[in-house]
Amino acid sequence: MATLSTNRVPGETLGHGPGAPPDPRSPVLSLRDVRISDQADGREIVHGVSFTLTPGKVVGIVGESGSGKTITCRAALGILPAHFEVTGGSIEIHGTDIAELSPARWTALHGLTISAVFQDPASYLNPSIPVGAQVAEVVRVKKRLGRGAARRRAVELLRAVHLREADLVYGQYPHELSGGMLQRVLIAAAIAADPRILIADEATTALDVTVQAEILDLLADLRERTGMALVVVSHDLAVVAQLCDEVLVMRQGEVVEHGPTGRVLHAPRHEYTQLLIAEHERYGLEKFLDPKLDPKEEA
Structure with missing residues (x-):
């Protein structure tokens, strides 16, 4: 995993500063x-x-x-x-x-x-763009990575949320995925910048x-x-x-x-x-x- x-x-x-561990009491x-x-x-x-x-x-x-x-x-x-x-x-x-x-x-x-995941993930994903590209865009904008690095990170995130064959899922459109898979994609996008x-x-x-x-x-x-x-x-x-x-x-x-x-x-x-x-x-x-x-x- x-x-x-x-x-x-x-x-x-x-x-906190970049990379600083959170104070568990704060x-x-x-x-x-x-x-x-x-x-x-x-x-x-x-x-x-x-x-x-x-x-x-x-x-x-x-x-x-x-x-x-x-x-x-x-x-x-x-x-x-x-x-x-x-x-x-x-x-x-x-x-x-x-x-x-x-x-x-x-x-x-x-x-x-701070980030969020809502009910009905299909409403928060663009039906005309592959789901992996949508996660990669979050990474690219929030983490300031290049396109190649953002794609690799997006695939890593899709694996981290327990999606099998993450490379394949990366190129699929929302209508090709089940509700549970879409919710995992939305979680991947929500945690992409380590909130x-x-x-x-x-x-x-x-x-x-x-x-x-x-x-x-x-x-x-x-x-x-x-x-x-x-x-x-x-x-x-x-x-x-x-x-x-x-x-x-x-x-x-x-x-x-x-x-x-x-x-x-x-x-x-x-x-x-x-x-x-x-x-x-x-x-x-x-x-x-x-x-x-x-x-x-x-x-």
Whole structure:
């Protein structure tokens, strides 16, 4: 299996120099009482979300559709839809408030420090360009490599995300690949510039159970080998149980429960969390829970 490089070319990133190992105690992403409003009608749709992410850690955000999970992550990525604005609190990446970032700094930041993988990968890939060329373009722009070196790196990345016959896949078009293969391609593009933070927003929702498990294993592997921090957005508690260190449960724009994953899933305090867990039991959530874990130790 290919190994992902932890070396970085010179570029504008926050909180560290090129190639510098992340401080495991220093937050890479912090949200403090973040509030988001729709300026078209003045409604506040996210009400005071807070969490801190350190290197190598995984924070899960769960909740029903419309609970505010995705819009919160889009705020952290600086890509809120038109009319939506952060109207309270703060979002910091490596200690820098993103409200202070110019468009040019955001462009430099994306991919190098923070990146994302979304649901429905086909929507984020150009159907008229081979997938490998699209990954190579990210490498060429963000890592400042020549075309030949970018192609070699892209093939290495396709191997790293467990795509067989990566050289062949490099030249294939999106319509020639399965959903699971496309999701791997999107992950390859997202990690091409060795970001410190990866936001996976419902990245496994449209996949069958077997492929979903493979993608989750891949994300866990990337975390272990690179120290990358993850935000995993899902409506599936089994996904969170498998991958996350802590979890936020959101409902109607509000965090109703937040804590270590073991405590929240073993001893939920909010009735909505209890309902979510009850609904997920039939999907085998219990197989991911450690019965030896004492919730009081993580309270």
